[in-house]
Amino acid sequence: MDPGVALTALIFVVTYALIATERVDKTIAALLGGTAVVIVGIVDQEEAFGAIDLNVIFLLAGMMTMAAVLRRTGFFQWLAIRSVKVAGGEPFRLLIVLCVVVAGLSALLDNVTTVVLIAPVTLYIATALRVSPIPFLIAEILASNIGGAATLIGDPPNILIGSAAGLGFMEFLTNMGPISVAILVVYLVMTRVMFGRDLKVHADVRDAVLALDEREVLTDVPLLRLSLAVIGATIFGFIIATPLGLEAGTIALFGAAVLLLLSRLEIEPVLREVEWPTLFFFVGLFMLVEAVVHVGIIDAVADGLLQLTGGDPTVTTLGLLWLSGIVSAIVDNIPYTATMIPVVQQMGAAGLPLEPLWWSLALGADLGGNATIVGASANVVVAGMALKAGHGISFFHFLRYGLLVALVSLAMSTVYLYARYLL
Numbered sequence: 001m002d003p004g005v006a007l008t009a010l011i012f013v014v015t016y017a018l019i020a021t022e023r024v025d026k027t028i029a030a031l032l033g034g035t036a037v038v039i040v041g042i043v044d045q046e047e048a049f050g051a052i053d054l055n056v057i058f059l060l061a062g063m064m065t066m067a068a069v070l071r072r073t074g075f076f077q078w079l080a081i082r083s084v085k086v087a088g089g090e091p092f093r094l095l096i097v098l099c100v101v102v103a104g105l106s107a108l109l110d111n112v113t114t115v116v117l118i119a120p121v122t123l124y125i126a127t128a129l130r131v132s133p134i135p136f137l138i139a140e141i142l143a144s145n146i147g148g149a150a151t152l153i154g155d156p157p158n159i160l161i162g163s164a165a166g167l168g169f170m171e172f173l174t175n176m177g178p179i180s181v182a183i184l185v186v187y188l189v190m191t192r193v194m195f196g197r198d199l200k201v202h203a204d205v206r207d208a209v210l211a212l213d214e215r216e217v218l219t220d221v222p223l224l225r226l227s228l229a230v231i232g233a234t235i236f237g238f239i240i241a242t243p244l245g246l247e248a249g250t251i252a253l254f255g256a257a258v259l260l261l262l263s264r265l266e267i268e269p270v271l272r273e274v275e276w277p278t279l280f281f282f283v284g285l286f287m288l289v290e291a292v293v294h295v296g297i298i299d300a301v302a303d304g305l306l307q308l309t310g311g312d313p314t315v316t317t318l319g320l321l322w323l324s325g326i327v328s329a330i331v332d333n334i335p336y337t338a339t340m341i342p343v344v345q346q347m348g349a350a351g352l353p354l355e356p357l358w359w360s361l362a363l364g365a366d367l368g369g370n371a372t373i374v375g376a377s378a379n380v381v382v383a384g385m386a387l388k389a390g391h392g393i394s395f396f397h398f399l400r401y402g403l404l405v406a407l408v409s410l411a412m413s414t415v416y417l418y419a420r421y422l423l
Contacts, residue, residue: 002295004042004295005295005296005297007040007042008037008042008291008292008294008295008297009292009297011033011036011037011040011042011288011291012033012288012291012292012297014033015029015030015032015033015288016335018032019335020330020374022374025277026281026380027277027278027280027281027284029284030280030281030282030283030284030285030288030335031280031281031283031284032284033284033287033288034048034283034284034285034286034287034288035284035287037287037288037290037291038287042291042294042295043287043290043291043294047290047294048287048290048291049287050290051286051287051289051290052282052283052286052287053160053163053164053282053286054249055163055247055248055249055250056156056159056160056163056249056282057249057279057282057283058249058250058252058253059153059159059163059247059248059249059252060110060156060159060252060275060278060279060282061252061253061256061274061279062234062249062251062252062253062254062255062256063109063110063113063153063252063256064113064273064274064275065256065259065260065270065271065274066227066230066231066234066252066255066256066259067109067113067116067117068270068271068273068274069223069227069259069260069263069265069270070224070227070228070231071117071273072219072220072223072265073218073219073220073221073223073224073227074217074218074219074220074224075218075224075227076117076118076120076121077121077124077214077217078214078215078217078218079101079118079121080121080122080124080125081212081213081214081217082214083097083098083101083125084125084128084129084210084212085210085214088210089129089201089206089207089210090201090206091129091131091199091200091201092191092192092195092196092199094125094129094136095135095136095139095191095195095199096188096191098118098122098136098139098140098143099139099140099142099143099184099187099188099191100143100184100188101118102114102115102118102140102143102144102147103143103144103146103147103148103184104147105117105118105147106143106144106145106147106148106154106155106378107147107148107150107151107153107154107180108151108153108154108231108235109153109154109231110148110153110154110155110156110159111144111145111147111148111154111155111376111377111378112156112275112278112377112378112381113275114144114148114378115140115141115144115378115381115382116275116381116385118140119137119140119381119382119385119386120385122136122137122140123385123386123389123391128212129201129206130201130202131199131200131201132198132391133386133389133391134386134391134393134397135195135198135199137382137386137391137393138195138393138397138398138401138402139191139194139195139401140382141370141378141379141382141398141402142187142370142401142402142405143184143187144378145366145367145369145370145376145378145379146180146183146184146187146366146367146370146405146409147180147184148366148378149176149179149180149183149362149363149366149367150172150173150176150177150180150181151169151172151173151176151177152167152168152169152171152172152173152238152248153169153238153248153252154172155333155365155366155376156282156333156334156337156377157333157334157336157337157361157362157365157366158172158176158362158366159248160334160337160338160341161337161341161358161361161362162248163247163248163249164341164345165341165354165358167358168238168241168242168248169235169238169239169241169242169248170239170242171242172362175359176359176362176363178416179363179412179413179416182412182416183367183408183409183412183413186408186412187405187408187409190404190405190408194401194404195401223263226259226262226263227259227263230255230258230259230262231255231259233255234251234252234254234255237251237254237255238251278377281334282334285334285335285338286338289338289339289341289342292339292342293342298339298342298343298346299346301343302342302343302346302347302350303346305319305320305343305347306347306350306352311350311351311352313352313353313356313422314418314422316347316352316357317356317357317360317417317421317422318360318414318417318418318422320340320344320357320360320361320364321360321361321363321364321410321413321414321417322364322410322414323364324336324337324340324360324361324363324364324365324368325364325365325367325368325371325406325410326368327368328364328365328366328368328369328371328375328376329368329369329371329372329375329403329406330372330374330375333365333366333368333369333375333376333377334376334377336365337361337365340361340365341361344357344358344361353421355421356417356421356422359417359421360417363410363413363416363417364410364413367406367409367410367413368406368410369406370402370405370406370409371399371402371403371405371406371407372395372398372399372402372403373393373394373395373398373399373402374395375402375406379398379402383398
């Protein structure tokens with residue numbers, strides 16, 4: 001084996017191992033791996049930096065900034081109390097309401113941002129109702145990954161795929177939206193069996209929570225109206241971006257800048273709430289994957305997959321779906337997707353139809369990430385927040401629910417892909 005290939009593979013495997021085992025913070029691991037390939041001379045600095053997809057970075061940064069402004073209005077606390085009242089204080093109905101809210105917000109913001117905002121709200125509700133927050137948090141994680149699969153901006157793997165493939169907001173919505181909604185409906189039915197027996201609340205506690213006035217938690221109504229208007233305009237901008245020749249990152253940054261300007265908030269406190277570790281995680285990952293592409297490993301993987309499937313479009317597409325689902329259950333779906341994008345591009349260059357392959361990769365990575373607590377960034381984020389609040393979610397406790405939901409989701413996606421693109 002060529003020494004450069006062997007060294008790249010070693011750096012890549014060590015980096016993934018550090019990310020998967022969480023022995024080192026995943027951002028530090030990605031940055032170490034990304035800079036190591038430059039330092040040892042596998043790729044030069046210009047190539048590595050040029051591989052950083054700024055459209056992805058700016059899209060996430062812009063949406064996180066707008067969410068940070070919206071957080072200041074009390075909107076999410078208001079949403080919590082309204083959810084309790086819509087559910088009549090009944091914990092199972094509340095779980096359904098929260099899952100629908102989380103899935104919807106995950107499609108419109110992104111699922112990492114959504115769970116960062118909703119998890120504290122859920123902990124607040126559970127404390128008020130004197131019930132365990134763990135069933136609610138697990139249910140919300142699963143709903144966030146299902147809802148996030150529906151749009152370009154909903155799940156980080158979709159952002160990566162959309163940027164690499166030139167697919168816009170409407171392409172994702174029309175191709176990923178229908179199956180995401182169908183899976184969400186089936187999942188909501190499943191929640192009765194999975195969580196129903198764990199959700200009980202005393203009547204006096206329920207009445208006390210229902211007596212809360214949600215209007216009292218709204219701290220800045222004018223800023224709320226402004227934030228919702230700008231976020232709505234930004235989402236509309238995503239829809240029309242492709243015909244205008246603009247990238248989603250440009251639209252998101254513009255929306256964030258407009259909101260900061262009109263809100264007249266001090267910029268530094270707002271920017272401190274942006275998930276900078278996530279953004280730098282992407283930076284390191286892009287650099288590392290560029291090295292893997294550069295030495296020819298990706299070409300070899302693509303050739304191996306084509307030989308294994310005989311180049312048959314149906315077998316390759318459905319095989320990619322299940323491979324993506326299985327691998328994304330083991331490692332975070334972001335590094336997996338970043339690695340597989342050039343593999344899919346190479347298979348397209350070999351003559352396979354690209355469109356079903358992109359949707360197969362997206363569905364597998366998004367939905368397979370539900371299987372384990374380390375399968376997606378949203379899972380890891382919520383688990384950390386729960387542990388900090390004194391409610392740890394163990395790997396095997398989550399697996400009991402996540403694996404079943406992931407398998408059902410992938411089975412439904414198999415039927416959908418075959419019926420829509422492969423018949």
